[in-house]
Each structure stands twice: as C-alpha cells, then as structure tokens.
Amino acid sequence: xxxxxxxxxxxxxxxxxxxxxxxxxxxxxxxxxxxxxxxxxxxxxxxxxxxxxxxxxxxxxxxxxxxxxxxxxxxxxxxxxxxxxxxxxxxxxxxxxxxxxxxxxxxxxxxxxxxxxxxxxxxxxxxxxxxxxxxxxxxxxxxxxxxxxxxxxxxxxxxxxxxxxxxxxxxxxxxxxxxxxxxxxxxxxxxxxxxxxxxxxxxxxxxxxxxxxxxxxxxxxxxxxxxxxxxxxxxxxxxxxxxxxxxxxxxxxxxxxxxxxxxxxxxxxxxxxxxxxxxxxxxxxxxxxxxxxxxxxxxxxxxxxxxxxxxxxxxxxxxxxxxxxxxxxxxxxxxxxxxxxxxxxxxxxxxxxxxxxxxxxxx
Numbered sequence: 001x002x003x004x005x006x007x008x009x010x011x012x013x014x015x016x017x018x019x020x021x022x023x024x025x026x027x028x029x030x031x032x033x034x035x036x037x038x039x040x041x042x043x044x045x046x047x048x049x050x051x052x053x054x055x056x057x058x059x060x061x062x063x064x065x066x067x068x069x070x071x072x073x074x075x076x077x078x079x080x081x082x083x084x085x086x087x088x089x090x091x092x093x094x095x096x097x098x099x100x101x102x103x104x105x106x107x108x109x110x111x112x113x114x115x116x117x118x119x120x121x122x123x124x125x126x127x128x129x130x131x132x133x134x135x136x137x138x139x140x141x142x143x144x145x146x147x148x149x150x151x152x153x154x155x156x157x158x159x160x161x162x163x164x165x166x167x168x169x170x171x172x173x174x175x176x177x178x179x180x181x182x183x184x185x186x187x188x189x190x191x192x193x194x195x196x197x198x199x200x201x202x203x204x205x206x207x208x209x210x211x212x213x214x215x216x217x218x219x220x221x222x223x224x225x226x227x228x229x230x231x232x233x234x235x236x237x238x239x240x241x242x243x244x245x246x247x248x249x250x251x252x253x254x255x256x257x258x259x260x261x262x263x264x265x266x267x268x269x270x271x272x273x274x275x276x277x278x279x280x281x282x283x284x285x286x287x288x289x290x291x292x293x294x295x296x297x298x299x300x301x302x303x304x305x306x307x308x309x310x311x312x313x314x315x316x317x318x319x320x321x322x323x324x325x326x327x328x329x330x331x332x333x334x335x336x337x338x339x340x341x342x343x344x345x346x347x348x349x350x351x352x353x354x355x356x357x358x359x360x361x362x363x
Contacts, residue, residue: 053078054280056336056356060089062129063122063154069139077184080135084185088120088131097126099158106158116165118178127154128161130168136177136184150174206267208259213269216245217278227275242275283334287356290319290331297321301350302330305341313338315349 053075059065071079090113098105108128112119120129130150137151149155150168157164168174220227220241229240238244250257260268299321306316317333336349 053082054356055082055284056352058082058086058355060086060355061122061124062089062120062131062134063125063127065134067152068135080181080184083131083135084181088118089122090119091121091123094121094123096121099126099156101157101159108158108161112161112165116169118169118174119165122154125154125156127156128165129154130174130177132177132181133174136180137173138176202263205259205263206269208256209263209267209269212246212249212256212259213274214278214281216242216249217275218282219245221279221282227279228272232272243270246270284356287333290333293323293329293331294319294321303346303350306335313341315346317350317353 053071068076068079090110092110092113094110096108096110098107100106108121108126112128113121118130118132120131120134121127122129128150133148133151137148139148139151155161155164217227225241227240227242229236229238229243232239232243239247250260299319302318302320304316304318306314315336315338317336318330319333320328320330323329334353336353338345338349
C-alpha cells in the first residue's frame, strides 16, 4: 500500500491548476430501485468495435504526441476536443536546458508563455510547439513561418525564437488553425451549426431526449444492470433494459413521448454508441466526485490484478482515505488495461489513470 498527497500527484503528472468543490458521491445518484434483466435469445450479427479515445490517453508532452491524422477518422474530433480542453503544455517550473548558439548559450524562456497563449514546450525534445497548429494545421496546403514545424517537428532556434513566434502568431495558416479551434469549441458557431439552422423548439426536444437517456443510463449504472438486448429492433419483444425503460418513460410522461415522436428520427439518442458515451460521461463525473471527497487529503492506493473474460490483464484501483467524520472510506476508481504486471508497468498505468482523473476535473 502506497500513500500519496495531492501535491505529490500533481507534481508527478504535471497538473498545477486544480480546484475542488464540496460535493459527495451520495449526491450524484439520487434514485434507487430494481430493474428486470432481459431474456431475449434472438441472434444478431457481431458488430465491429468502435475506436475510442479517453482522457487517460492524453499525452502531455507535445514531442511525444502522434499527429491528428494518424488517429482513426471517427475519433479525431474527440482527440481535438480533449487536447483543446486540456490546454497547451507549459511547464513553467522546468529548468530549460541551455544550448551553444552563435557564440553564446541560449535557452527557451518561460516568459514567452505569457506572450503567446498557444505556445507549448516539449521536455522530451527540448522544442517549442503550437497547440492550434497541432490540432488543425492542414498539411496539404502551402504554409509559411513554420506552421508545419510548430505542428510536428518542433522549433529549437532560440536565437531567433521571439521574432519567429511573432511572425507565426500572425501568419495565415496559424490564424486559420486558431479560428477553426475556436469555432470547433463553440458549437453555436461551428460549420455544422451554420449549415443546419435548428429551431428553439427542436433544440428543446433534443434536450428532453438527451435528459431521458441520461436518466435511464444513470439508473442502470447504479443498479449494475446490462444496457443492451440481443435484438433491439422495433419488432422485438424485449429490446433490452435501456430501450424498454425509455419506452416505459415515454408512456408515462407525455412531453417525453412528444419529444421522441416529433423530433428528428436520426437523433433519438438511443443507439449503443450513445449509451456508451453517456456511460463514459457518468464515469468521468463519478471520478470528479471522488476527487471532491478527497479534497487534498492524503490517501492510499490499493492495486490488484484482475483479468477479464478475454484473459487480458487489468489493474483495479481503489482509493482509501479518511473523511470529515473520521471514517475510513474506500472508492473504486476504475480498471486500466496493462501489458504486464511489473512494477514499472503498474506505475505508468496508475499515472495515466490519475491524469484522466485530473483532466476530467479540469474540464
């Protein structure tokens, strides 16, 4: 058993801006009752697994990241949003190495972080990068003032760094990348929003459908019940617990029924992908609540190996701490796949999980 403090964890994973609120895990889930598991035995064709990206996959050092284009197309937006929310990597407490250039020693200056909000520094490569160009630089178009360098290779000429940064700050490719990032993060101004003008009434119906699916998902998570059925088609006698509960909800609440019947049929918020996304959102929120409960206290980390049905090694992580009432509390933080059970592999997996926790809290 190992004891940590939050300051130790923050130094370990490079997080400096961390704020806490005073919620408890009991306030997150408010309803409790039992649900009935599905028993439908009809067969269906196996579905192709979907590529996923989580906060634990974030790589803080820009010199170690792989290009956005190397990710599968269906998760590129998830990757961009995660890195945009995480912000640029700016290790202000780092002692930057000095290099002999043009007759004198030169190094990266931390004051440049205050002048250029897009600037990142890679401790691994000892180079400067641009967050906006990494996320949205179009390599197929001609570029000036090092947009490709700032996006992929990294800039290391500290003698002319300030002039180059100023030129890059106003160059066309950087400005376009920055505008794309701002539009991407602002859902009301992005391209999809401009092409499809959705009325306030439809937006309200969408909110009702999303809230209904989220309420059902939270209930099933709390009860530990399965979501999917073997046959979720409209003619199925048992569509699975999730869809059956949504149908029951529609029959009981007229406004919910109207939201599904009058809303867009391609945006019902019922697909397995939506169910999985809602589950991930709930898991991240629970992690945030656990962080709130600890609130800077020292805690112990309990780690155990647990194989899944496919015989893949998993690391189960539990946090143990003492609350305000002097009671010893234990919270299950999650499972992390690991390649081996060596000490270094467990340590790296633990750091990735804690990074995910802090990233959830920061966003």
